[in-house]
Each structure stands twice: as structure tokens, then as C-alpha cells.
Amino acid sequence: MKILTADQTHQADQATIREEKITSEVLMERAATAFTDWLTARQSPAEAGEIMVLCGPGNNGGDGLVAARRLHERGYRVQVGLLPASKHSDDFTINRQRLPAAVPVTDLAAGLPSIQPNALVLDALFGTGLSRPLDGAAAAIVQQLNAAQARVIAIDIPSGLLADAPQPADSAVVRARHTVSFELPKLAFLLPQNAEYVGHWHLLPIGLSREFIEETDAAMHFVDATMLAGWLPERPKFAHKGTYGHALLLAGSHGKIGAAVLATKACLHSGAGLLTVRVPGIGYDILQISAPEAMTLTDPATDFITELPDLKPYSAIGIGPGLGKEKSTKDVLVKLLREAQAPLVIDADALNLLGENRELLAQLPADSILTPHPKEFERLTQPARDDYHRLELLRTFCQQYRCYTVLKGAYTCLGAPEGTLYFNSTGNAGMATGGSGDVLTGVITALRAQHLSPLHAAVLGVYAHGRAGDLAAQETGEAGLLAGDIVRFLGPAFREVTTRTEF
Ligand SMILES: NC(=O)C1=CN([C@@H]2O[C@H](COP(=O)(O)OP(=O)(O)OC[C@H]3O[C@@H](n4cnc5c(N)ncnc54)[C@H](OP(=O)(O)O)[C@@H]3O)[C@@H](O)[C@H]2O)[C@H](O)CC1
Numbered sequence: 123m124k125i126l127t128a129d130q131t132h133q134a135d136q137a138t139i140r141e142e143k144i145t146s147e148v149l150m151e152r153a154a155t156a157f158t159d160w161l162t163a164r165q166s167p168a169e170a171g172e173i174m175v176l177c178g179p180g181n182n183g184g185d186g187l188v189a190a191r192r193l194h195e196r197g198y199r200v201q202v203g204l205l206p207a208s209k210h211s212d213d214f215t216i217n218r219q220r221l222p223a224a225v226p227v228t229d230l231a232a233g234l235p236s237i238q239p240n241a242l243v244l245d246a247l248f249g250t251g252l253s254r255p256l257d258g259a260a261a262a263i264v265q266q267l268n269a270a271q272a273r274v275i276a277i278d279i280p281s282g283l284l285a286d287a288p289q290p291a292d293s294a295v296v297r298a299r300h301t302v303s304f305e306l307p308k309l310a311f312l313l314p315q316n317a318e319y320v321g322h323w324h325l326l327p328i329g330l331s332r333e334f335i336e337e338t339d340a341a342m343h344f345v346d347a348t349m350l351a352g353w354l355p356e357r358p359k360f361a362h363k364g365t366y367g368h369a370l371l372l373a374g375s376h377g378k379i380g381a382a383v384l385a386t387k388a389c390l391h392s393g394a395g396l397l398t399v400r401v402p403g404i405g406y407d408i409l410q411i412s413a414p415e416a417m418t419l420t421d422p423a424t425d426f427i428t429e430l431p432d433l434k435p436y437s438a439i440g441i442g443p444g445l446g447k448e449k450s451t452k453d454v455l456v457k458l459l460r461e462a463q464a465p466l467v468i469d470a471d472a473l474n475l476l477g478e479n480r481e482l483l484a485q486l487p488a489d490s491i492l493t494p495h496p497k498e499f500e501r502l503t504q505p506a507r508d509d510y511h512r513l514e515l516l517r518t519f520c521q522q523y524r525c526y527t528v529l530k531g532a533y534t535c536l537g538a539p540e541g542t543l544y545f546n547s548t549g550n551a552g553m554a555t556g557g558s559g560d561v562l563t564g565v566i567t568a569l570r571a572q573h574l575s576p577l578h579a580a581v582l583g584v585y586a587h588g589r590a591g592d593l594a595a596q597e598t599g600e601a602g603l604l605a606g607d608i609v610r611f612l613g614p615a616f617r618e619v620t621t622r623t624e625f
């Protein structure tokens with residue numbers, strides 16, 4: 123799914139109106155009715171109690187007025203609070219007139235009426251037309267609402283939050299439990315710094331112009347299963363292990379052979395035809411016993427890797443999990459960057475070594491895939507002022523070094539060399555556990571070994587890793603989830619995204 127800017131979303135509205143030959147008021151009716159259906163499916167009139175609908179002067183307020191009318195028609199008790207304003211949008215005015223007289227209307231000029239804790243409040247004050255931080259009466263209302271401990275549901279976006287840019291730190295923004303938006307996700311929903319405002323977010327289709335969305339260039343995408351169609355075809359009957367490449371992993375050091383084992387198992391469960399693992403001597407027995415399907419190529423040194431093996435046989439190389447940062451291990455990385463012909467996946471201590479020796483970044487082979495968490499990324503670049511700045515750093519970094527960078531987090535974000543960002547939709551908080559990143563390295567290395575493009579390997583790898591985590595959490599719960607559980611569910615996750623051709 124594309125992530126459009128507020129401006130592009132407005133253009134999508136206009137395109138839909140033109141194409142369908144409808145009025146903007148009809149589109150508003152559609153959006154607000156979809157919202158009402160969403161709400162009434164989750165709350166009966168008794169569960170909802172008296173619903174307060176707070177409406178601003180623009181079309182977001184118009185959505186609120188339509189929702190208030192629709193809820194009233196369905197037997198919900200509703201009252202409306204109107205923000206004082208010098209001008210109103212046309213569709214606001216039309217729907218203000220359509221509001222049944224039986225719905226009580228309060229002027230919010232005198233502040234927010236008293237709201238019982240746990241009361242249901244619909245926030246329709248401001249949407250994507252917000253042009254500056256809230257101040258004056260609007261900011262005061264938002265602060266009173268946030269203090270009221272109500273069950274707030276934001277329509278389209280929490281009021282005061284910009285759809286695709288940061289606002290000053292002390293701005294008034296509604297803290298919603300749920301945000302119900304339309305058609306496509308907004309960037310603001312995907313960033314940790316906005317989680318306290320957005321709550322759980324949901325998307326409702328309202329039939330925005332497919333043609334406009336397809337033709338519009340988006341700098342950002344939200345990756346869902348539909349985007350992956352055809353990326354992983356089913357295996358032909360006469361496939362043999364050579365068809366699926368030969369991966370090499372360089373991983374492990376004394377005390378961290380577990381990282382090598384996790385990456386190894388993940389690589390095997392992600393379809394690599396053959397896998398060789400370079401570990402220090404201490405890892406030999408451990409690896410052979412825990413992953414007999416992999417070939418083990420031990421380093422002459424006992425505790426860490428000191429020599430690069432012959433690279434000729436391999437179709438992809440992953441380096442980093444549990445590697446350590448010994449001087450001779452760094453030399454191996456330097457040599458690898460110089461000599462690798464096969465695609466690289468670089469993680470963990472290999473990234474930290476790059477961070478400590480940034481001159482090496484210029485040696486990264488084009489199309490390498492890096493998989494840092496935010497701290498590792500900071501070591502490669504600089505501390506970010508906020509989540510938006512971090513995305514800017516990500517974009518610049520990928521462009522400068524012509525690499526793909528997987529910035530791990532709740533909505534893991536992949537940066538591509540031409541500057542596009544891809545946010546992942548799968549995964550859960552249980553995956554914030556030791557070894558989860560090692561598993562991802564194994565997955566992406568396996569996909570690169572199978573000759574997937576760097577974009578497909580990174581996007582699909584991150585998606586399948588998250589999906590495996592979600593399937594695992596259904597069994598273990600989030601707290602009980604271990605990285606090894608993610609490995610167990612990689613097969614089912616890949617099965618879901620494999621494209622079958624029936625005819
Ligand atoms: N795209 C869709 O899927 C649909 C969206 N709909 C809804 O429409 C809103 C966007 O409506 P819009 O009228 O463009 O914008 P807002 O309702 O957010 O508000 C605009 C008015 O608010 C004023 N404004 C802006 N910032 C402030 C501020 N900080 N303080 C006070 N007032 C502010 C603005 O005034 P300007 O001076 O900036 O011009 C406007 O008066 C979208 O979010 C959806 O909810 C449709 O229903 C159709 C489908």
C-alpha cells in the first residue's frame with residue numbers, strides 16, 4: 123500500500139469525486155458511514171453510553187457531524203460539541219444543517235463540557251487539513267480532553283497530529299485509544315513517537331480512485347501480503363538443491379555461538395539450497411549437533427573468526443550475528459568487503475565494526491543489505507532528533523552508500539538506494555527479544571542466496587520474519603516468545619506468501 127502525504131490524500135479525494143461524478147459531500151457520507159459501521163460493530167448503544175462528538179470547522183468536523191447523525195439514527199445517544207471558528211467548510215455546513223434537532227449541540231467556546239471517565243468521545247476536531255500546531259481554544263479543549271480519561275476514538279487522525287511531519291514537542295495533540303482512518307495509512311501512524319496519540323489504528327476502504335493511487339508516486343510504502351504476490355513462486359517439480367543457491371554465514375564467537383545457531387536455522391528454514399557456516403573452533407560441535415543440515419567450516423582460531431574462507435562457492439554471504447569485534451575479525455570484514463562477488467547481508471557486530479571504522483562504508487559493495495536496530499544505525503550515522511529525522515538519515519544513508527538498510531523496530535523500515543522507504547506490517551512486541559535479529563539475518567541471506575533481488579529479499583524477509591513471529595506468538599504469547607520460536611514458524615509464514623499458479 124502506498125503511504126500518501128496529506129496533500130496527495132486531498133488530491134485522491136478530488137480525483138475520486140471527478141471520476142465517480144459525485145459531490146465531495148457524498149464522499150464524506152461514505153467515509154463517515156464506514157466509520158459508523160466500524161463503531162457500531164464494536165459497541166452496542168448500551169456499551170457506548172452517551173457519545174460526545176467533538177467537531178472542528180473543516181471536513182473532519184463534517185465527518186463527525188455525519189457520524190453523529192448516523193449514530194442517532196441507529197439508536198445511540200449522541201451529543202455534539204462544536205469548536206468556535208470564523209469559517210467552516212461547505213460540507214461541514216451542509217451536515218450541520220442535516221443534524222437532527224434531537225441531537226444536543228454544545229458550543230465549545232466555554233471549554234469542554236464535563237466528561238465522565240470512560241465516556242466515549244469521537245475526536246473530529248481536525249484531520250489532514252491541520253496547517254499549524256493547535257493553540258488557543260482548540261489547544262485548551264484538547265488538553266481538557268486528554269485529562270478526562272475518556273475512551274477517545276479519533277476520526278482519520280488524532281487532532282493536532284500532522285499526517286507526515288513532526289510538530290513542536292509541546293504541541294496539544296489528542297491521545298486516542300483508537301484511530302480510524304480511510305483507505306491508506308499515514309506516516310504518522312508508523313512512528314514510535316506518535317504511538318501515545320494514535321493508539322490502535324484501523325483503515326476503512328472508502329473507494330478512493332484506484333487509478334489515481336496507482337499513478338501517484340509515493341516515497342513510502344506499507345508492505346502487506348498483496349504487495350508480495352509473485353515474489354516467491356512455488357518450487358518447480360524438477361528443482362534440486364543447486365537451484366536454491368549456496369549461502370555462507372560468518373557468525374559466532376566465544377559465548378555467542380547461539381547467535382550463529384539461530385541465524386543458521388533461520389537460513390535453512392528460509393529455503394537456501396545449501397548452507398555453510400564459518401564459526402570459530404569452539405562452535406564446531408555446537409553447530410554440527412544443533413543444525414546437522416548445515417556444513418560447518420571452522421576457523422583456525424578457537425574463540426573468534428580470524429580468516430576469510432574461499433568465497434567462490436557462495437551465492438550470498440551473511441556476516442555479523444555474535445561475531446565479536448576482535449581486530450582479526452575486523453580484518454576478515456575488510457577483506458570480505460574487498461573480495462565479495464556474491465551479495466552481502468551485514469548485521470550486528472559487523473555493523474558495529476563499520477560504525478567504528480566508517481571509512482569502510484565507502485567499500486560496501488552496491489546492493490548490500492544492512493540490518494541495524496536504531497542504536498546500531500546511530501553508530502553508522504548520527505543520533506536522530508526524532509523519528510522523522512531518523513527516516514531522513516536512513517534515506518540519505520541508503521542513497522550515499524547505494525545499499526538497502528533494514529531499520530528494525532515495530533514497523534521495521536527498509537530504505538532503498540533510490541530513497542524509497544518500505545514499512546513492514548507484520549511482527550509483535552514479543553519479538554523484541556535476544557536472537558530475533560540473528561534470525562532475520564539468516565532469513566534475508568537465504569533469500570539472497572536463492573537469487574531474489576535485494577529489494578525483494580529484504581522486504582519479503584522482513585515480512586516473513588514478522589509473520590513467523592505473529593504465528594509463534596499465537597502459541598507462546600508475546601512474553602514467552604523466543605527467537606527459536608520465530609524459526610519454527612518460518613515455514614508456515616513462507617507458505618502463506620508463496621504464489622501458486624493453478625492454471
Ligand atoms: N481523504 C479521505 O479519505 C476523506 C477525508 N475526509 C475528511 O476530511 C478531512 C480533511 O478535511 P479538511 O477540511 O481539509 O481539513 P480539517 O478538517 O483538518 O480542518 C481544516 C480547517 O481547520 C483549520 N485549521 C488548520 N489548522 C488549524 C489550527 N492549528 N488551528 C485552528 N484551525 C486550523 C483550517 O484553516 P486554515 O486557516 O488552515 O485554512 C481549516 O479551516 C480528513 O481528515 C477527513 O476526516 C472527507 O470526509 C472525505 C474523505
Ligand SMILES: [K+]
Pocket residue numbers: 182245246247248249276277278279280281
Ligand atoms: K480527528
